Amino acid sequence: MCHNIIDGRFHTECSHFIAMSTKFQDCLRPNCLFSSRHIHLIACKSQSCIRLMALPTKNPIRISPSKCCDCVLKTRDEVMPMVRVSGMR
Numbered sequence: 149m150c151h152n153i154i155d156g157r158f159h160t161e162c163s164h165f166i167a168m169s170t171k172f173q174d175c176l177r178p179n180c181l182f183s184s185r186h187i188h189l190i191a192c193k194s195q196s197c198i199r200l201m202a203l204p205t206k207n208p209i210r211i212s213p214s215k216c217c218d219c220v221l222k223t224r225d226e227v228m229p230m231v232r233v234s235g236m237r
Contacts, residue, residue: 158208
């Protein structure tokens with residue numbers, strides 16, 4: 149099956165993956181609807197054709213030993229909650 153490959157940054161401290169770019173991987177099967185070699189060019193209604201893409205593959209091209217931005221902000225907000233100023237909404 150065809151699938152997308154997502155290049156990105158993997159943060160080892162929080163195990164989050166941040167996508168940076170995506171590319172398409174063609175399976176080159178004639179019965180795959182997404183392939184460039186698909187045999188039915190227009191409006192495929194064949195039951196034998198694959199109509200789903202495989203799950204995307206994550207490819208870490210950068211490894212970061214720190215937390216991602218979302219985790220840093222979440223940790224900061226837990227330590228220092230926002231103080232409401234009187235008279236402001």
